[in-house]
Amino acid sequence: MLNRTAFGDEKNAGNVLSKEAAHQLLNDWVKNERLQLHMKQVACLMKCWAAEKEGLSEADQWRWELAGLLHDADWDQWPDLHCIKIIEELESRDICPEIIRAIASHGPNHFGVNPVTKMDKMLFAFDELSGLTHAYSLMRPQGYAGMELKGIKKRFKEKGFAANVNREEIEDAMNRAGVELESIMQFIIERQGLAI
Numbered sequence: 342m343l344n345r346t347a348f349g350d351e352k353n354a355g356n357v358l359s360k361e362a363a364h365q366l367l368n369d370w371v372k373n374e375r376l377q378l379h380m381k382q383v384a385c386l387m388k389c390w391a392a393e394k395e396g397l398s399e400a401d402q403w404r405w406e407l408a409g410l411l412h413d414a415d416w417d418q419w420p421d422l423h424c425i426k427i428i429e430e431l432e433s434r435d436i437c438p439e440i441i442r443a444i445a446s447h448g449p450n451h452f453g454v455n456p457v458t459k460m461d462k463m464l465f466a467f468d469e470l471s472g473l474t475h476a477y478s479l480m481r482p483q484g485y486a487g488m489e490l491k492g493i494k495k496r497f498k499e500k501g502f503a504a505n506v507n508r509e510e511i512e513d514a515m516n517r518a519g520v521e522l523e524s525i526m527q528f529i530i531e532r533q534g535l536a537i
């Protein structure tokens with residue numbers, strides 16, 4: 342639990358890291374390649390959603406992408422400080438509070454911060470489902486190519502498959518975002534492979 346309700350400073354609204362600085366932070370903090378890939382995949386989904394579904398400007402798309410790219414940045418080296426460390430880092434760099442807040446609310450049942458904005462809600466919605474979809478891609482000879490909705494729906498129902506992925510949390514995330522599970526699965530299937 343973060344035991345906080347305010348994140349960042351409003352005077353920093355719109356401030357972002359450059360692509361170079363964001364990838365530098367990712368490479369410095371996250372040595373686990375699988376985790377890096379997960380973060381890049383969630384970033385890709387966030388950017389695609391911001392562009393295609395929200396019709397946002399390129400600057401706003403980058404804010405969504407950045408939230409996805411850094412949401413688990415402290416998990417590799419500081420699991421006991423997960424979310425705390427990256428929030429403090431982004432606050433110290435005067436980053437836009439909306440980005441920090443989205444990261445803080447990506448696990449409401451763990452961090453005690455409810456997603457409020459669409460960016461918050463989509464980050465929560467993509468996070469676990471993206472992991473389940475990637476686990477499925479790894480057991481398919483052709484990875485993401487030719488992946489079908491019915492396949493991922495089947496894996497979702499098999500509790501033993503990617504057992505660490507919490508199905509109830511995914512359903513909670515879909516409800517909060519007001520989106521259909523199947524449509525998000527389809528969205529991920531079609532785009533997640535782009536991040537590899």
Ligand SMILES: [Fe+2]
Nearest residue numbers: 379412413468
């Ligand atoms: Fe994540």
